[in-house]
Amino acid sequence: MPEREPGPSIKDDELYEKLRDEGNSKEKSARIANAASNTSRSHVGSKGGSHGSYEDWTVDELRNRAQEIDIDGRSDMTKDELIEALRNH
Template identity: 40%
Template sequence: MPSQWSKKDERQYEHVKDSAEDRGRSEGRAKEIAARTVNKQRRKEGRTPNKTTSGKGNPRTDLEDRTVDELHNIASDMKIEGRSKMRKQELIEAIRDKR
């Protein structure tokens, strides 16, 4: 469990994990479900320090519907030069050209 979790978060984690195991989930899957549940609750309450995603978004989502951060992460993976100075539309065009 992460060190920034409160005692309440830890109790919730244990309860959800035990419940998932009682329903037949493996220990690893139960731990994942519990951690995701606690983190979702922390985000909902605004208690998670980092609220932004560092991901690339849903792969089925159009590029126009993604955030600039997501586009930047995609461009970074594709090693597109000059991406840090590009605007959203420029990132989209560069990603499409590279694909």
């Protein structure tokens, strides 16, 4: 199998490939790998917001967030489907 070339915009090729092998999207893998190269891998895992769980959000709030990150089909999704799409984006 030929080795993948992540491209010049990826700053941590090794981490990017590991994330892709785990099944993450190209976009998500690139975001994490580039964030990790700016600080440290352990620091990236500790970053994050402090707002509540998606289960506590209303369907309108979930749809608005899905719109912000351009998730297709959001208007037809149930609350559980929106939560899964947001978590897997």
